[in-house]
Amino acid sequence: MNDRDFIQFLGTGAGDCFELYPPEGSEVNGVKAKKSRNRNVRHAPSLFISPDMLVDFFGSAQMQAYGIRDESIHHLLITHAHEDHFQPKAILDVASGLPHPWTVYGNTTVKHALDFASVHRWNASTENFELIEKTSEMPVQVVQPGQRLSVGEVKVIAVSANHMIDVKHLIQQEQALNYVFERGEKTLFYGLDSSYVLPETQKILSGFQFDIAVFDATFGLKEIDPFQSGHQNFAMLEKTITQFWEANLFKEDAILVADHISYYEVEPYNEIVNELSEKGIVLAYDGMILEF
Numbered sequence: 001m002n003d004r005d006f007i008q009f010l011g012t013g014a015g016d017c018f019e020l021y022p023p024e025g026s027e028v029n030g031v032k033a034k035k036s037r038n039r040n041v042r043h044a045p046s047l048f049i050s051p052d053m054l055v056d057f058f059g060s061a062q063m064q065a066y067g068i069r070d071e072s073i074h075h076l077l078i079t080h081a082h083e084d085h086f087q088p089k090a091i092l093d094v095a096s097g098l099p100h101p102w103t104v105y106g107n108t109t110v111k112h113a114l115d116f117a118s119v120h121r122w123n124a125s126t127e128n129f130e131l132i133e134k135t136s137e138m139p140v141q142v143v144q145p146g147q148r149l150s151v152g153e154v155k156v157i158a159v160s161a162n163h164m165i166d167v168k169h170l171i172q173q174e175q176a177l178n179y180v181f182e183r184g185e186k187t188l189f190y191g192l193d194s195s196y197v198l199p200e201t202q203k204i205l206s207g208f209q210f211d212i213a214v215f216d217a218t219f220g221l222k223e224i225d226p227f228q229s230g231h232q233n234f235a236m237l238e239k240t241i242t243q244f245w246e247a248n249l250f251k252e253d254a255i256l257v258a259d260h261i262s263y264y265e266v267e268p269y270n271e272i273v274n275e276l277s278e279k280g281i282v283l284a285y286d287g288m289i290l291e292f
């Protein structure tokens with residue numbers, strides 16, 4: 001492989017992820033952390049696509065942990081405006097110290113949130129927001145599902161995730177995005193924060209055969225209501241994977257990844273990794289690298 005062409009999982013947690021690396025010897029998921037990169041320690045979901053792209057951003061610490069410098073990033077794709085995936089203030093703070101801006105791609109909520117955060121500050125004594133001088137220009141490209149983008153040397157297609165949808169009232173509270181990435185012969189699906197794949201997304205995905213597919217497996221072995229959660233457990237993940245195989249969406253040696261793993265709901269890494277592996281599923285961990 002060209003050693004420039006890889007992806008690295010900077011965080012594989014869910015909404016209850018770790019904000020900071022825990023001190024050595026602290027107990028995590030019932031397992032004593034021998035070192036700070038114990039596989040049970042999951043930070044906010046974020047993916048580095050070499051050499052200069054990030055999907056979702058919580059903070060620079062996760063990049064620094066793997067030696068990725070802020071200034072090496074040029075493109076930031078945001079899936080949706082949940083705090084484990086998107087931190088407008090942190091993005092603006094990083095951008096203000098860089099020689100070049102990051103181009104941010106995301107939905108309209110992401111655009112509005114960055115616009116708001118760039119000119120407001122919370123004032124605790126007046127208990128209201130106050131206007132501030134804009135400190136950095138942040139180019140934001142609003143992305144619609146179905147839209148194709150050229151981002152550096154990578155082709156990107158945005159699709160709708162099945163997330164934040166009030167099933168009873170059919171209110172899509174925010175348009176969460178999943179992404180397809182193509183580089184050379186390789187194709188990657190990044191499908192976190194989604195319950196079962198929406199039909200319009202299935203239609204778009206049917207044009208691809210994936211080398212790597214990263215799926216939501218937030219709730220592990222826990223039983224959940226598939227229609228309310230906006231996420232998957234392992235049983236739902238298996239169903240989604242079967243559906244993908246039946247639709248011929250995977251290359252023969254495709255790598256299927258379970259990601260976005262809840263700290264409180266899911267068993268420790270060592271207790272579930274083999275069972276998943278027997279089903280052909282790779283359990284993601286922070287720092288995991290795959291050729292792409």
Ligand SMILES: [Zn+2]
Pocket residue numbers: 014015045082084085193260
């Ligand atoms: Zn999430």
Ligand SMILES: [Zn+2]
Pocket residue numbers: 080082163193
């Ligand atoms: Zn979410």
